[in-house]
Amino acid sequence: MSHTEAAPGTSLSTHRRRRELAEAADGRVADVLVVGLGATGAGAALDAAARGLDVVAVDAHDLAFGTSRWSSKLIHGGLRYLASAQFDVAHESAVERGVLMTRTAPHLVAAQPFVLPLTPLVSRAQASLAWAGFRAGDVLRLAARTPRQVLPAPRRLSATEARHLAPSVRAAGLRGGLLSWDGKLTDDARLVTALARTAAAHGARVLTRVRALELTGTGARIRDELTGEEGEIRARAVINATGVWAGTLADGIRIRPSRGTHLVLRSERLGILPAGLHIPVPGETNRFVLVLPQGDGRVYVGLTDEPVDGGIPDVPEVPETDIGFLLDVLGSALDIPVTREEVVGSFAGLRPLLDTSAGTDAPARTADISRRHAVVASPDGVTTVVGGKLTTYRRMAQDAVDAVVESRGLRAGPSPTAALPLTGAASPARLRALPAPRRLVRRYGTEAVAVHALAAGDPALAEPVLAGHPVTRAELLWAVRHEGALDESDLLDRRTRIGLVPADRAEVLTVARDMLERAAALRP
Numbered sequence: 001m002s003h004t005e006a007a008p009g010t011s012l013s014t015h016r017r018r019r020e021l022a023e024a025a026d027g028r029v030a031d032v033l034v035v036g037l038g039a040t041g042a043g044a045a046l047d048a049a050a051r052g053l054d055v056v057a058v059d060a061h062d063l064a065f066g067t068s069r070w071s072s073k074l075i076h077g078g079l080r081y082l083a084s085a086q087f088d089v090a091h092e093s094a095v096e097r098g099v100l101m102t103r104t105a106p107h108l109v110a111a112q113p114f115v116l117p118l119t120p121l122v123s124r125a126q127a128s129l130a131w132a133g134f135r136a137g138d139v140l141r142l143a144a145r146t147p148r149q150v151l152p153a154p155r156r157l158s159a160t161e162a163r164h165l166a167p168s169v170r171a172a173g174l175r176g177g178l179l180s181w182d183g184k185l186t187d188d189a190r191l192v193t194a195l196a197r198t199a200a201a202h203g204a205r206v207l208t209r210v211r212a213l214e215l216t217g218t219g220a221r222i223r224d225e226l227t228g229e230e231g232e233i234r235a236r237a238v239i240n241a242t243g244v245w246a247g248t249l250a251d252g253i254r255i256r257p258s259r260g261t262h263l264v265l266r267s268e269r270l271g272i273l274p275a276g277l278h279i280p281v282p283g284e285t286n287r288f289v290l291v292l293p294q295g296d297g298r299v300y301v302g303l304t305d306e307p308v309d310g311g312i313p314d315v316p317e318v319p320e321t322d323i324g325f326l327l328d329v330l331g332s333a334l335d336i337p338v339t340r341e342e343v344v345g346s347f348a349g350l351r352p353l354l355d356t357s358a359g360t361d362a363p364a365r366t367a368d369i370s371r372r373h374a375v376v377a378s379p380d381g382v383t384t385v386v387g388g389k390l391t392t393y394r395r396m397a398q399d400a401v402d403a404v405v406e407s408r409g410l411r412a413g414p415s416p417t418a419a420l421p422l423t424g425a426a427s428p429a430r431l432r433a434l435p436a437p438r439r440l441v442r443r444y445g446t447e448a449v450a451v452h453a454l455a456a457g458d459p460a461l462a463e464p465v466l467a468g469h470p471v472t473r474a475e476l477l478w479a480v481r482h483e484g485a486l487d488e489s490d491l492l493d494r495r496t497r498i499g500l501v502p503a504d505r506a507e508v509l510t511v512a513r514d515m516l517e518r519a520a521a522l523r524p
Contacts (some may be wrong), residue, residue: 009201012484020205024056025231033235035212038068041241042195043397049202051412060211064192070349075183079137083286098146107445112184113275115166120173134180154180165275170335189494194422217381237404240384243352250378254355261322262302264345279333289329316348345501354387375403465511471496480519488512
C-alpha cells in the first residue's frame with residue numbers, strides 16, 4: 001500500500017460508484033439489498049458482507065445524511081435506561097459501548113469525563129440520586145466486561161476539583177461535583193464512513209445518491225440522483241434501514257420522531273474545558289443538558305427531547321424555543337453568560353423512536369419512550385429495522401441480517417462484527433506509536449499516516465482550510481479520493497463538520513470546490 005493511499009478495497013470514489021451501480025442494476029440478483037446508509041444501514045451492509053453475502057447498499061443522499069450525523073457524538077453505557085427500568089436496553093448499550101471502545105473502533109471512541117456541578121439548584125436528594133446512578137453505570141461497565149483502564153470509576157469531587165475540571169461553573173454556592181465517564185465519538189459521521197468503507201472492503205457495493213423509489217421483498221426500483229436514470233436492483237432479501245423515513249417505504253411501520261437539538265459555541269466563549277458537563281434540567285430528575293467540548297475550537301450544548309409531528313424534512317430545522325431552553329439551562333450553572341448572538345450554529349436530529357402509544361389514552365413523552373429496536377417483516381417481504389440508537393447500531397444490524405438470513409434461507413454463518421475492526425482501527429499501543437499528529441489519529445486511526453503523508457508531500461495541502469479550525473486541505477482531498485465525497489456538502493457537512501457553523505461553511509466553500517476539481521483531474 002502506498003504511504004498516501006488507503007487500504008486495498010476500502011476506497012469509495014466516483015469511478016467505483018459508477019461501475020458498481022451498473023453492476024447492481026444489470027439484472028443479477030444480490031443476496032441482500034440494504035436501503036439507508038446511516039449507522040444502522042451501513043452496519044447491516046457490513047454485517048451481511050462480512051458473512052460472505054453479496055450485498056448492495058444504497059442511500060438517496062450521502063453516508064450519514066440523516067440522524068446519524070446529528071447525535072451528541074456520545075457512545076452511551078445505558079445509564080439513562082436504568083432509571084426507567086429498561087434493564088435489557090441498558091445492558092445492551094453497555095456491551096456495545098465496550099465493543100466499540102475495545103475492539104471495533106478504539107481510534108474513534110474514547111473515554112470522556114463529565115462533571116455534574118453541585119450548584120445550589122441541585123438538591124442533596126438529586127445529588128444522591130445522580131451519584132447512585134453513576135455507581136449503577138459502573139456496575140453496567142463491569143457487567144459488560146469493559147476494563148477499568150478504558151472507563152475509569154466515577155468519584156465525588158470537592159468544590160476546588162470541580163472548578164479545576166469545569167472552570168466556567170459558577171463558584172458561588174458550589175458544594176462540589178460528581179465525576180463520571182462515558183464513551184465519546186470523534187465524529188458520528190466518521191463512524192458511518194468507516195462502516196461503509198469496511199463493508200466495501202468485504203465486497204459490498206456502497207452506492208450514495210441512489211434513491212429507492214419503491215421497495216418489494218425482491219428488490220427496489222431506483223433512480224440515480226446524479227443522472228436521473230431509473231432502474232431496478234434485484235435481491236433475495238431487502239432491509240429497510242431508513243430511520244425516521246422507514247414508514248414511507250414499508251407498510252405497518254409506526255415511528256414517533258423525537259427532536260434532539262444542539263447549539264454550537266466557540267470554545268473561547270466558555271474557556272478551557274478539561275471535562276464535559278452534565279447540567280441538570282430544573283424540575284427534572286433524569287434529564288441533563290450536556291456541554292461537550294469537541295477539540296476543534298467548538299463546543300456543543302444539548303440536547304432537547306421534543307416530539308415532532310407532521311412531515312419529516314431532509315434536514316430538521318432548529319426552533320428558537322429549543323435554543324432558548326438550552327441557553328436558560330446553561331445559564332443556571334455557568335459564571336459566564338452566553339447570549340443568543342454567541343450561538344454560531346445549531347443542529348437537530350430526529351430519533352426514529354418506536355410508536356408505542358397505540359391503544360393508550362395519552363402518548364408518552366418522547367423522553368420516556370423506549371430506545372429498544374425492532375426488526376419488522378412487512379407483508380410484502382421487506383424487513384425493516386427501527387428504533388434503537390447510535391450506540392447499539394451494530395446489534396440492530398446483526399438482528400436485521402439474522403432475520404433475513406432465516407426468513408429468506410440465505411446461506412450465511414453468525415455475525416462476526418463484534419470482533420471485526422473497522423477501517424483505521426488498531427490497538428491503543430499501535431495507535432499511540434503512529435508517526436502522525438494525534439488529532440489525525442483520532443479521526444483516521446492507522447490511515448492518519450497516509451493523510452499526514454499527503455500533506456507532507458505538498459505544503460499547500462498541509463494548510464488549514466479555515467483560520468482557527470484544524471481541518472486541512474489534505475483531509476478534503478482524502479475524502480474525495482477514498483471516502484466517497486461527491487460534492488461540497490459531503491465534504492463540509494459530513495466528512496468534516498465545518499458546515500455546522502454557517503459562516504465557516506461559506507468561507508470554505510471555494511476551497512472545497514478546488515479540492516473536488518483537483519481530485520477529478522487526478523482520476524484515471
